[in-house]
Amino acid sequence: MDASTIRLILIVIGAILIVALYLWERHRERQGGYHDDYEDDYLVEDEGADEPYGVRPSRHDPAPDRYEAAEPPPVQEPPAAKPARSKSWLRSRISPEPDVESSPEPGRVERMREPEPMPDEAEDIPEPKTTKPAKAAPAASSAPKAPKRREVSVSDPLLIQLSVSARRYPFKGPEILEVAAGCGLYPGEMDIFHCLDEFEDETRVYFSMANMVKPGRFPFDEMDGFSTPGLVLFAQLEGDPEDMTILDEMVATARKLALSLNGDVLDAARRPLTVKKEEELRQAVTDNELRWKRTRRR
Known part of the structure; x- marks a missing residue:
């Protein structure tokens, strides 16, 4: 058989199947419609058709009892009368005209006469108002104290502090002397390193190094038997142009000491010194320089 004849046969068979399916579905729809009509007639004849499936009509009987029991809560009307009394009391307080409300009963007249001393209380209320400005006066007098705080903050130098803490074993005296000399730190006044x-024939202290243990001094005459758990580097900056250089040298010295003595560099809060903390220190030095420039111009 040729391919063309096979195609024709397949097309005819497919058309027959489609027609058969269409007729079958049509037949099913007719039967389904008949059954639906029959079920509708059956449901109309059922007396309990209004009730949902699986629910007995007897359950609806106690519902009215519940609603009847729920009706008593409207007893909340008495509290509504309380604000009415408060309003009448306020009206009597604002407009003391007892003739309108005192006419029905003499008892009410006595109630209206009771608020008469209230104006005396109202006269007493403004008295503390006059005292409030008196309390505000000391606040105004304390305002001039603000410039004093500014003067103190301006005169005080900026304190920068770093620590070098030992990791396992304390730092020994001879090692401290050797590493300190390599970092440009030498014994000086107050028994600490500088x-x-x-x-130009002027000597200035960039920063100093003290003992972490109080009082912070070093026994330079007995350094062979000396040991300490850490060292503290600090500098007092007064807004000079070389303050940023001092900060950089102090950070570099602290890192060199930590590397040579097997320690860790910590900030003023005894936490590891991070890059973010270094940026904060640089910003503090910059702000300090600007602050001192303003004060010197004055």
Whole structure:
């Protein structure tokens, strides 16, 4: 058989199947419609058709009892009368005309006469109002104290503090002397180390290094048997142009000490010194320089 004849046969068979399916579905719809009409007639004849499936009509009987029992709550009307009394009391307080409300009963007249001393209380109320400005006066007098705070903050230098804490074993005295000399720190006043800068026959202390243990001094004569759990580097900056350089050198010295003595660099709060904390210190130094420039111009 040719391919064309096979195609024709398949097309004819497909058409026959489609027609058969259409007729079958049509037949089913007619039968389904008949059964639906029959079920509708049956449901109309049923007396309980209004009730949902699986619900007995007897359950609806106690419902009215519940609603009847729920009717007593409207007893909440008495509290509504209380605000009415308060309103009448306010009216009597605002407009003391007892003739309108006192006419029905003499008892009410006595009630209306009771609020008469209230104006005396109202006269007493403004008295504390006059005292309030008197209380505000000390606040105004305390306002001039603000400039004093500014003067104190301006005169105080900025304190920068870093720590080098030992990891396992305390720092020994001879090692401290050797590493400190390599970092440019030398024993000086107050029995602590100092980083000095000499310029035009003037010596200035850049920053200092003290013992972490109070009182912070080093026994330079007995350093062979000395040990400490940590060192503290600090500087007092007064807004000079080289303050940022001092901060950089102090941070570099702290890192070198920690690397040589097997320690960790900590900030003023005894937490590890991070890059973010270094940026905060630089910003504080910049703000301090601007603050000192303003004060010097004055």
